[in-house]
Amino acid sequence: LGIHYLGQMHENGMLRIVLDQLTNGQLDWIELDAQFDTVIVGSRQYHLYSGKQRFAETMKKQFPQEHEAIDKFMKLMKTAAKGASLLAVLKMIPLWLSKLLIRTGLIYWISPVFRLAATSHSELLNDLTSNKDLQTVLTYLFYVSIGVPPKDSSFVVNALLLHHYKRGAWYPRGGASEIAFHIIPVIQKAGGAVLVRARVKCILINEDGKASGVTVVKDQEEEKVFAPVVISNAGIFNTYTRLLPQKMQTKPTIQSQLSMVQHGMGSFLVFVGIKGTKEELGLKSTNYWVYKHNDLDELMTSYASLRKEEVADNIPMFFITFPSAKDPTFNERHPGNSCMTILTMAWYEWAEEQVKKRGTDYDDFKMNIANKLIDMAMEIFPQIRDKIEFVEAATPLTNQFYLSAPQGEMCGIEQNLSCFFPEVVATIRAETPVKNLYLSGQDIFSCGLAGALHGGLICTCAVLKRIVYIDLICLKKKKKKKLKWTSKKKEA
Numbered sequence: 001l002g003i004h005y006l007g008q009m010h011e012n013g014m015l016r017i018v019l020d021q022l023t024n025g026q027l028d029w030i031e032l033d034a035q036f037d038t039v040i041v042g043s044r045q046y047h048l049y050s051g052k053q054r055f056a057e058t059m060k061k062q063f064p065q066e067h068e069a070i071d072k073f074m075k076l077m078k079t080a081a082k083g084a085s086l087l088a089v090l091k092m093i094p095l096w097l098s099k100l101l102i103r104t105g106l107i108y109w110i111s112p113v114f115r116l117a118a119t120s121h122s123e124l125l126n127d128l129t130s131n132k133d134l135q136t137v138l139t140y141l142f143y144v145s146i147g148v149p150p151k152d153s154s155f156v157v158n159a160l161l162l163h164h165y166k167r168g169a170w171y172p173r174g175g176a177s178e179i180a181f182h183i184i185p186v187i188q189k190a191g192g193a194v195l196v197r198a199r200v201k202c203i204l205i206n207e208d209g210k211a212s213g214v215t216v217v218k219d220q221e222e223e224k225v226f227a228p229v230v231i232s233n234a235g236i237f238n239t240y241t242r243l244l245p246q247k248m249q250t251k252p253t254i255q256s257q258l259s260m261v262q263h264g265m266g267s268f269l270v271f272v273g274i275k276g277t278k279e280e281l282g283l284k285s286t287n288y289w290v291y292k293h294n295d296l297d298e299l300m301t302s303y304a305s306l307r308k309e310e311v312a313d314n315i316p317m318f319f320i321t322f323p324s325a326k327d328p329t330f331n332e333r334h335p336g337n338s339c340m341t342i343l344t345m346a347w348y349e350w351a352e353e354q355v356k357k358r359g360t361d362y363d364d365f366k367m368n369i370a371n372k373l374i375d376m377a378m379e380i381f382p383q384i385r386d387k388i389e390f391v392e393a394a395t396p397l398t399n400q401f402y403l404s405a406p407q408g409e410m411c412g413i414e415q416n417l418s419c420f421f422p423e424v425v426a427t428i429r430a431e432t433p434v435k436n437l438y439l440s441g442q443d444i445f446s447c448g449l450a451g452a453l454h455g456g457l458i459c460t461c462a463v464l465k466r467i468v469y470i471d472l473i474c475l476k477k478k479k480k481k482k483l484k485w486t487s488k489k490k491e492a
């Protein structure tokens with residue numbers, strides 16, 4: 001259900017190379033329309049176009065008075081993108097060295113990215129422009145991944161999100177499940193095994209206090225699996241507060257890491273089945289980001305202060321996407337049908353209250369929000385209204401059940417401003433205070449598939465004690481040479 005679109009999948013891009021390696025080149029990525037996102041602010045629409053130059057040029061056309069601000073933003077975005085690897089380096093070098101660089105202030109001499117990372121997105125945008133619509137367009141991806149208002153989030157993570165899609169947006173052919181489908185054989189070929197419906201109950205700790213394996217529950221049976229290294233991708237909260245034995249959880253170093261992070265935002269999704277093909281319904285692969293108005297800080301703050309029963313009538317932002325319009329295999333698999341997903345933010349507490357008395361009340365609450373979201377989406381796509389055949393809604397409880405997200409988070413820990421302070425960047429890393437236990441995935445770097453993948457790479461470097469990024473850079477160079485050679489041959 002996840003992965004609505006991914007950026008940086010252009011040929012020979014680093015992310016593409018990594019995913020091709022992981023899937024043995026078997027996963028195909030379909031590029032969305034050049035106009036991949038539309039941002040609707042009140043009654044005004046803005047369009048995002050892919051392309052290194054076109055991205056900024058088309059933005060300038062839509063904001064003719066704001067050329068200077070856009071140029072400055074693009075420059076800062078480039079600084080953030082270039083410097084992002086240094087954030088990873090801070091996690092990979094020995095912790096004492098990271099701390100020394102931070103304490104002496106040397107990191108600020110090394111790159112401006114560290115100061116940008118610790119700057120609030122709103123603060124920086126307010127310095128660039130007073131145009132609130134432009135500020136919205138330079139922030140529009142924030143809530144699904146970061147989950148806090150722009151004033152409480154880092155400029156760098158917002159800029160990286162925009163940069164991620166600058167070259168365009170892609171969708172996995174056949175849908176998101178194809179990602180796992182094509183990675184599994186690669187794992188198996190390397191001698192690994194993939195278990196499903198096999199919950200890890202706890203991490204085993206030996207007499208020396210080192211991680212030595214896991215207890216897995218499979219078909220009601222518990223089995224101990226011993227291993228020299230345990231890598232947890234279950235998130236920092238699950239790993240430290242649910243999987244480690246109690247006596248390990250209370251370690252000051254573990255508690256100190258936990259005090260640096262917070263649970264991220266939950267999501268509310270509506271899945272809609274529609275009669276008719278994309279051609280019949282006039283659907284495109286473009287995604288829509290809808291905002292009630294252009295003050296995103298205010299919008300998030302007032303949304304957060306709503307009482308549960310006020311939510312349905314006051315949804316201030318949502319995202320609409322048509323997975324069926326992005327996937328060329330969809331019509332073969334579901335002839336004559338289409339699907340739409342609507343997404344907004346949701347707080348775990350709305351659902352938590354209901355945990356013990358879920359029933360018609362809860363269903364009404366849930367479907368009331370779902371129907372409101374559909375009504376709002378129908379204002380943009382009125383041609384769909386009579387064609388809806390199926391509706392299902394998902395709440396933070398869905399994420400809790402299917403993703404084991406402790407508080408229904410959509411993207412792991414909250415990517416707030418303090419997460420990008422150098423001390424936190426350096427401390428939350430693959431190595432844990434428990435010997436032989438490593439963390440991987442989105443919580444140790446950043447959210448989204450790309451962020452999680454870098455989390456994986458950082459973890460690989462730590463476990464193998466090898467900078468695999470160097471291997472990847474060499475591979476990229478080799479491929480570039482080959483591409484040049486092939487295109488020359490074609491020309492000849």
Ligand SMILES: Cc1cc2nc3c(=O)[nH]c(=O)nc-3n(C[C@H](O)[C@H](O)[C@H](O)COP(=O)(O)OP(=O)(O)OC[C@H]3O[C@@H](n4cnc5c(N)ncnc54)[C@H](O)[C@@H]3O)c2cc1C
Pocket residue numbers: 001002003004005006198199200201233234235238267269402403404410411440441442443447448449450452455
């Ligand atoms: C609806 C939705 C849409 C999204 N859309 C996009 C998008 O368009 N583009 C994008 O880049 N990102 C998107 N994301 C975000 C992206 O999916 C995540 O950032 C990414 O999957 C994080 O990867 P991860 O491996 O770190 O964690 P996860 O993918 O959450 O994997 C963690 C795994 O650990 C498992 N686990 C937890 N506890 C245990 C246990 N005790 N035993 C065994 N297993 C356990 C969980 O079941 C889960 O499978 C979306 C997320 C959602 C929810």
